[in-house]
Amino acid sequence: MIRRIAVYPNTRPAMYDAYCDIVDASPAERVGLEDAEALLWADPLNHGVYPEAIDQARDVDWIQLPYAGVEPFLAHLDQEHTWTCAKGVYAAPVAEHVIGLALSIMRNLHEYARADRWTAPVGVNLLGANVTVLGAGGITEALLRLLAPWDCSTTVVRRQAEPMENAGLTVPSSELHRALSTADLVVVALALTDETTGILDSAAFAAMKNTGWLVNVGRGGHVVTDDLVEALQTGTIAGAALDVTDPEPLPQNHRLWSMPNCLITPHIANTPEMGLVLLEQRVAENVRRYCADEPLLGLVDVKAGY
Amino acid sequence: MIRRIAVYPNTRPAMYDAYCDIVDASPAERVGLEDAEALLWADPLNHGVYPEAIDQARDVDWIQLPYAGVEPFLAHLDQEHTWTCAKGVYAAPVAEHVIGLALSIMRNLHEYARADRWTAPVGVNLLGANVTVLGAGGITEALLRLLAPWDCSTTVVRRQAEPMENAGLTVPSSELHRALSTADLVVVALALTDETTGILDSAAFAAMKNTGWLVNVGRGGHVVTDDLVEALQTGTIAGAALDVTDPEPLPQNHRLWSMPNCLITPHIANTPEMGLVLLEQRVAENVRRYCADEPLLGLVDVKAGY
Numbered sequence: 001m002i003r004r005i006a007v008y009p010n011t012r013p014a015m016y017d018a019y020c021d022i023v024d025a026s027p028a029e030r031v032g033l034e035d036a037e038a039l040l041w042a043d044p045l046n047h048g049v050y051p052e053a054i055d056q057a058r059d060v061d062w063i064q065l066p067y068a069g070v071e072p073f074l075a076h077l078d079q080e081h082t083w084t085c086a087k088g089v090y091a092a093p094v095a096e097h098v099i100g101l102a103l104s105i106m107r108n109l110h111e112y113a114r115a116d117r118w119t120a121p122v123g124v125n126l127l128g129a130n131v132t133v134l135g136a137g138g139i140t141e142a143l144l145r146l147l148a149p150w151d152c153s154t155t156v157v158r159r160q161a162e163p164m165e166n167a168g169l170t171v172p173s174s175e176l177h178r179a180l181s182t183a184d185l186v187v188v189a190l191a192l193t194d195e196t197t198g199i200l201d202s203a204a205f206a207a208m209k210n211t212g213w214l215v216n217v218g219r220g221g222h223v224v225t226d227d228l229v230e231a232l233q234t235g236t237i238a239g240a241a242l243d244v245t246d247p248e249p250l251p252q253n254h255r256l257w258s259m260p261n262c263l264i265t266p267h268i269a270n271t272p273e274m275g276l277v278l279l280e281q282r283v284a285e286n287v288r289r290y291c292a293d294e295p296l297l298g299l300v301d302v303k304a305g306y
Numbered sequence: 307m308i309r310r311i312a313v314y315p316n317t318r319p320a321m322y323d324a325y326c327d328i329v330d331a332s333p334a335e336r337v338g339l340e341d342a343e344a345l346l347w348a349d350p351l352n353h354g355v356y357p358e359a360i361d362q363a364r365d366v367d368w369i370q371l372p373y374a375g376v377e378p379f380l381a382h383l384d385q386e387h388t389w390t391c392a393k394g395v396y397a398a399p400v401a402e403h404v405i406g407l408a409l410s411i412m413r414n415l416h417e418y419a420r421a422d423r424w425t426a427p428v429g430v431n432l433l434g435a436n437v438t439v440l441g442a443g444g445i446t447e448a449l450l451r452l453l454a455p456w457d458c459s460t461t462v463v464r465r466q467a468e469p470m471e472n473a474g475l476t477v478p479s480s481e482l483h484r485a486l487s488t489a490d491l492v493v494v495a496l497a498l499t500d501e502t503t504g505i506l507d508s509a510a511f512a513a514m515k516n517t518g519w520l521v522n523v524g525r526g527g528h529v530v531t532d533d534l535v536e537a538l539q540t541g542t543i544a545g546a547a548l549d550v551t552d553p554e555p556l557p558q559n560h561r562l563w564s565m566p567n568c569l570i571t572p573h574i575a576n577t578p579e580m581g582l583v584l585l586e587q588r589v590a591e592n593v594r595r596y597c598a599d600e601p602l603l604g605l606v607d608v609k610a611g612y
Contacts, residue, residue: 092431092433093431093433096409096413096431096432096433096456097409097413099405099409100406100409100410100413100415101415103402103403103405103406103409103410104406104409104410104415104419107402107403107406107571107574108571108574109406109407109410109415109416109419109569109571110415110416110419111419112569112570112571112572112574113410113415113416113417113419113420113569114419114420115563115570116558116563116564117558117563118555118556118558118570118572119572120572121572121573121574121577121578121579122574122577123574123577123579123580124579124580125398125399125402125580125583125584126402127398127399127402127584128583128584128587145455146455146456148454148455149451149452149454149455150402150452249424250424252422252423252424257421257422257423258422263415263418263419264418264421264424265413265414265415265418266418266424266425266426266427267427268413268414268418268427268428268429271427271428271429272427273427273429273430274429274430274431277431277434278431278433281434
């Protein structure tokens with residue numbers, strides 16, 4: 001039985017064309033809304049046309065959304081359709097960014113980038129380092145996978161100490177400061193909640209080794225910025241790389257911009273350009289699964305709304 | 307049977323103390339030269355005292371040297387002893403530097419490091435990229451191991467096309483330009499010979515994609531510097547990160563220092579600080595093997611002199 005899939009709307013050519021190519025390369029047939037059993041939504045910024053589209057697409061049972069979170073489509077979710085989204089797709093680039101940031105500050109690449117002449121050797125290995133990761137979500141999962149050949153000793157700090165796959169050690173939040181005290185590298189990959197806001201304050205920095213490095217790809221609010229500035233200035237910790245800041249964007253003339261042991265990237269761990277490639281891989285895999293009657297990836301729990 | 311190991315000379319405290327700790331943590335007994343069956347040489351810069359040391363150490367059968375190459379000890383090598391050195395120990399940090407440099411330029415970290423304000427998103431993933439590596443030695447071996455979770459398509463270019471373990475594809479030097487033409491990232495990890503000098507010239511850059519990135523951790527002479535400057539300036543390639551340059555050190559005021567799509571590090575892929583930690587791991591492993599009567603790592607071929 002040949003599956004019939006529609007790609008809609010055609011308002012974002014890069015995504016629309018990529019999705020059409022995916023369907024054309026699959027065993028499915030690409031059809032208009034009226035004849036479709038499945039719908040690949042091809043423009044994340046154009047959800048306003050959904051109601052009239054679905055009115056035409058009476059036979060659709062599966063809808064693939066382009067988002068990691070489905071907030072923009074919340075009003076449209078229903079129990080009549082099977083919804084999938086890009087859950088988990090964007091974790092790997094963020095994990096890659098963590099390693100890029102860590103290598104940059106640990107190997108002094110950010111300072112060499114600023115230099116205009118040949119300077120002295122500085123730098124330590126990530127290889128074999130003690131890495132403590134705050135948070136046990138998709139980013140941490142992807143990070144532990146990428147780090148596997150690095151022979152690091154990894155500790156994951158999460159709300160409950162339920163062991164995380166591929167982590168050397170999993171400890172509860174109550175042991176945060178102990179887990180910080182042994183780390184050569186501390187990675188923040190948490191969601192921002194009341195409990196985690198300001199979790200990296202002067203007490204946390206004091207718990208860290210003065211040779212310890214901080215990477216934040218969670219949210220700016222996890223770090224008390226003034227405490228970090230002081231820790232960087234006094235050498236309480238070795239340095240920090242931040243893809244997220246508080247406030248964000250970080251104002252021009254903020255002291256962090258000019259500190260030699262600090263690297264700021266403007267919330268770009270996963271850019272739209274990076275994202276599209278990965279989204280295409282996910283959608284192609286789901287189209288393959290749909291044609292083969294296999295379970296789809298990224299199923300949305302409509303009741304829960306995510 | 308308890309093995310008796312000497313650590314000598316005591317002229318470089320960091321290494322001497324580390325080696326003593328290794329023996330003390332092992333099943334072996336730490337003894338003076340007179341009683342030793344094995345000798346851990348603890349100062350790479352002090353080989354002049356070897357003859358008088360070995361005169362006292364009549365029972366020694368195994369000597370562990372701290373070098374990757376044994377040139378400084380060549381005059382002392384003999385067939386009466388089993389010699390091991392730090393062969394292969396330093397490849398992993400260089401491979402790590404390759405990934406640090408690649409992530410830095412591909413994710414624009416070097417330019418964000420230079421910025422004094424929040425700027426626009428720029429960057430591509432190393433994840434899933436086509437990586438072409440020139441050279442099939444220890445660095446490439448270590449690089450392919452570190453890259454394994456990145457889902458890259460890897461091509462190794464070597465003199466003969468004998469397949470390299472963990473490489474997607476291995477091709478002979480005659481296919482260099484074809485292997486360059488598909489690469490998102492080109493890594494130079496060659497030894498410098500007559501054949502490889504200037505191998506990356508304007509013709510090679512023309513063969514690369516204009517979205518392709520270059521990382522050089524081989525020798526500066528592999529790249530024709532003026533051709534690279536032109537390729538960077540005209541956008542023939544996307545950018546370059548160089549740990550080695552020609553001339554080296556790169557003179558102040560050289561144009562490469564100020565190019566936005568270029569990152570220079572001062573030949574620091576493996577620093578002495580990084581090296582000691584890795585050497586310690588190797589020596590600890592060899593002490594363990596010696597005590598367990600297992601084959602030692604890094605055996606020196608005394609006749610061949612390496």
